[in-house]
Amino acid sequence: MAEGRVVGIDLGTTNSLIAYMQGDSPVVIPGVDGSNLVPSIVALDPMPADGSRPTVTVGNTARKALIETPERVIYSVKRLMGRGVSEVQAELKLFPFRLAADVDAANPNEVPRIQLGEMTFTPPEVSAYILRQLKRNAERFFGAPVTQAVITVPAYFNDAQRQATKDAGRMAGLEVLRLVNEPTAAALAYGLDREKEGVIAVYDFGGGTFDISILKLKDGIFEVLATNGDTHLGGDDIDNLLLAIALDEIRNDYGIDLRPHADAVQALRKAVIEAKIELSFKDTTHFDIELPNGTRYQREIPRAVFEDLIKPILERTAVPCKQVIADAGINPEEIGEVVLVGGSTRIPAVRRQVDAIFHLSTRGKKPHTELNPDEVVALGAAVQAEILGGSAKSTEDMLLLDVTPLSLGIEALGGVVARIIPRNSTIPASATEHFTTGVDGQTNVAIHVLQGERELATDCRSLARFDLKGIPPMSAGMPRIEVKFLIAADGILHVSAREQRSGKEAQIEVKPTYGLTDEQVESMILDSFDNAEADFAKRLLIEARLEAETILAAVERAPQHPAWQKLTEDEKLTIDALKSVLQIVSTGEDANVIRSATVSLDQATRRFAELMMEEAVTSAIRGKTMDKAGEDLGDEIQAPHPMAAAEFK
Ligand code: ADP
Ligand code: MG
Numbered sequence: 026m027a028e029g030r031v032v033g034i035d036l037g038t039t040n041s042l043i044a045y046m047q048g049d050s051p052v053v054i055p056g057v058d059g060s061n062l063v064p065s066i067v068a069l070d071p072m073p074a075d076g077s078r079p080t081v082t083v084g085n086t087a088r089k090a091l092i093e094t095p096e097r098v099i100y101s102v103k104r105l106m107g108r109g110v111s112e113v114q115a116e117l118k119l120f121p122f123r124l125a126a127d128v129d130a131a132n133p134n135e136v137p138r139i140q141l142g143e144m145t146f147t148p149p150e151v152s153a154y155i156l157r158q159l160k161r162n163a164e165r166f167f168g169a170p171v172t173q174a175v176i177t178v179p180a181y182f183n184d185a186q187r188q189a190t191k192d193a194g195r196m197a198g199l200e201v202l203r204l205v206n207e208p209t210a211a212a213l214a215y216g217l218d219r220e221k222e223g224v225i226a227v228y229d230f231g232g233g234t235f236d237i238s239i240l241k242l243k244d245g246i247f248e249v250l251a252t253n254g255d256t257h258l259g260g261d262d263i264d265n266l267l268l269a270i271a272l273d274e275i276r277n278d279y280g281i282d283l284r285p286h287a288d289a290v291q292a293l294r295k296a297v298i299e300a301k302i303e304l305s306f307k308d309t310t311h312f313d314i315e316l317p318n319g320t321r322y323q324r325e326i327p328r329a330v331f332e333d334l335i336k337p338i339l340e341r342t343a344v345p346c347k348q349v350i351a352d353a354g355i356n357p358e359e360i361g362e363v364v365l366v367g368g369s370t371r372i373p374a375v376r377r378q379v380d381a382i383f384h385l386s387t388r389g390k391k392p393h394t395e396l397n398p399d400e401v402v403a404l405g406a407a408v409q410a411e412i413l414g415g416s417a418k419s420t421e422d423m424l425l426l427d428v429t430p431l432s433l434g435i436e437a438l439g440g441v442v443a444r445i446i447p448r449n450s451t452i453p454a455s456a457t458e459h460f461t462t463g464v465d466g467q468t469n470v471a472i473h474v475l476q477g478e479r480e481l482a483t484d485c486r487s488l489a490r491f492d493l494k495g496i497p498p499m500s501a502g503m504p505r506i507e508v509k510f511l512i513a514a515d516g517i518l519h520v521s522a523r524e525q526r527s528g529k530e531a532q533i534e535v536k537p538t539y540g541l542t543d544e545q546v547e548s549m550i551l552d553s554f555d556n557a558e559a560d561f562a563k564r565l566l567i568e569a570r571l572e573a574e575t576i577l578a579a580v581e582r583a584p585q586h587p588a589w590q591k592l593t594e595d596e597k598l599t600i601d602a603l604k605s606v607l608q609i610v611s612t613g614e615d616a617n618v619i620r621s622a623t624v625s626l627d628q629a630t631r632r633f634a635e636l637m638m639e640e641a642v643t644s645a646i647r648g649k650t651m652d653k654a655g656e657d658l659g660d661e662i663q664a665p666h667p668m669a670a671a672e673f674k
Pocket of ligand 1: 037038039040041230231232233234259260261298301302303305366367368369370371372398399
């Protein structure tokens with residue numbers, strides 16, 4: 026039953042992933058290129074000559090456009106989600122993309138739009154493209170539509186940022202059943218909710234951000250005690266440092282300044298990232314780059330040298346960790362478990378740093394590293410998705426809840442905040458407070474919804490305003506106004522106000538002041554997305570044909586391979602027959618028929634693939650490297666990857 030499956034999504038700053046529950050364990054769904062990580066990069070293809078709408082690409086394809094058409098590429102859009110024009114402008118100082126020229130920076134309600142080539146996009150739209158790509162990957166994998174998801178967000182995301190994430194889901198054709206805090210998801214991936222009680226630290230060191238969260242688990246409910254971090258600290262800083270060193274060395278030792286050459290710098294960046302990753306599991310790395318004048322920049326970097334270089338960067342994670350422990354009001358010794366999240370926690374020096382901060386080895390403890398650190402958030406989202414999807418085994422599992430990160434209330438007389446839902450309340454939450462009027466004959470009451478911990482309204486974040494009108498004139502203090510706050514399971518706040526004597530009522534689903542309106546979201550869905558059934562069928566057909574073409578091309582080349590001669594005549598005839606079948610059906614219109622013919626041909630060629638592998642291994646032993654042998658094989662037969670797992674109806 027692939028239909029109706031709820032997926033879990035980690036919509037990351039650097040990389041995004043989609044996962045689902047396969048039996049009892051969460052599994053990440055790979056993209057067409059076989060990779061589990063989809064880089065959170067979106068690019069606009071060149072404008073077609075006929076003036077039609079340019080295509081949007083996502084992930085590794087979009088990354089390639091960074092060199093050729095950087096003005097049509099956007100990354101790190103998560104930083105811009107749910108933020109006002111002024112906040113976005115400050116953030117953009119660090120990035121090459123710009124706000125659209127016609128964005129009114131003076132209007133506090135303006136939704137920022139980013140210029141991409143000749144078009145402009147709001148941050149939720151850009152995220153929607155990433156989500157749509159993930160959704161497509163999952164649909165391709167299941168062979169069925171995917172329409173419901175759980176999406177993770179940083180624990181510190183405020184209501185506006187959460188709402189923007191939800192809007193992005195909707196634009197991508199996904200119903201977002203729940204937004205889950207990333208650290209909560211990581212703890213879930215490790216099944217820590219089964220422990221019943223304890224204090225957990227989640228140390229998330231990703232590409233561009235560092236987050237540290239302290240969770241308290243009680244009766245299967247995670248409460249975020251405190252979060253801290255650095256919104257501009259991550260693997261990118263390590264890459265930038267290594268890149269700067271390499272550029273300086275090349276200039277000093279070879280007299281070549283690569284900095285003005287964007288593509289050379291990009292190639293060098295790629296090389297330093299590869300070197301960094303290699304140093305996570307090797308004692309030394311080596312890079313070798315051809316320079317424009319034909320000479321080579323060659324450099325050996327022992328791990329010890331690398332660790333010295335990055336020490337100041339890693340030390341920057343210690344300060345927020347100390348702060349978060351203080352804010353949570355706990356002793357480091359009370360932290361029972363530490364979960365490592367984020368690709369950069371693969372670096373051994375980072376693990377040592379974590380050990381030192383949380384006194385782990387001295388307490389005979391180890392951090393959780395059993396799962397891939399860049400996958401754990403998505404895996405946890407899949408666990409939550411399964412629970413919400415209704416297949417949880419016990420009602421106890423269903424109770425798994427999240428909490429509100431900040432207090433919610435309204436502005437009362439004198440500009441003070443009347444708190445209605447305190448921070449860390451479990452979601453769904455609802456609370457009611459009663460108010461009255463301050464002036465005789467007052468018929469309207471302004472309800473100003475606020476988020477934050479401060480006492481004065483001006484120091485809190487304004488979420489929404491609405492008026493309760495038409496109260497019959499009464500003396501001050503007579504009306505009885507009931508204000509009800511409800512945070513639904515999806516994390517979205519609904520506020521209603523009702524004057525109980527007259528029955529007058531007003532309510533609002535809280536949209537942040539500069540959030541998108543329902544109409545805007547709706548029009549963006551129509552503008553940019555194709556959710557129709559017909560489109561889905563068409564896409565499946567196109568993909569099925571592509572897979573068929575790939576395997577047909579490989580089979581076409583097969584007789585030239587020495588391994589072919591080792592097949593029996595029968596085997597060769599079967600392959601030929603199935604090849605003809607696939608050639609015929611792949612011109613047809615039925616994706617399922619094409620796929621099953623592709624599977625049959627794939628199975629018939631399995632022994633050939635094994636023989637080829639043997640051949641490759643033998644020649645590797647004869648002198649070629651194993652790596653190269655692997656590559657040869659990869660070129661020959663492209664397994665039509667997810668088909669084995671797909672279910673056909
Ligand atoms: P985000 O949560 O910010 O989207 P990820 O958790 O996917 O990011 O982490 C991406 C970062 O992890 C990148 O800077 C990448 O270079 C780094 N990274 C991935 N694998 C390794 C490794 N083996 N060693 C060091 N850094 C790594
Ligand atoms: Mg992440």
